[in-house]
Amino acid sequence: MQTLAKTGTYALTHFVVAVTVAFALTGDALIALSIGLIEPAVQTLAHAIHERAWERKAFRATGAPAEEPCPAFV
Template sequence: MSKTFSFAAVHFSVAFAVGYLMTGSVLVGGTLALVEPAINSIAYHLHEKAWRRIEARRAAAGGTLVAG
């Protein structure tokens, strides 16, 4: 769990830094640091859900899934 929190801290820091460096605004940087990781988490969930369906279809069809 500590690795997850560590990654979250890095993600928030990068999002803040990019927003701040691009605009010079602490408000924009802070907003990006909150909004972008939240939306990215939802996108990741949907991505994983789609891949599970693809893997299930391939397994049902007798195909193999190449990791990569």
């Protein structure tokens, strides 16, 4: 349960920071909220691509995967 709470507070913190930075740069609350909602989705996709790239790098270096890939990224 603590992991779920920690994940939730991290997500909320990430959202607040993204909205705050976007608002500071644009001065527009609607644009800032839009960026705050869109950015985590883009970041999740970027993370998945990053993980796959590292898996491929590890495979090329050793001939075997470094670890079992997460089914979500296969």
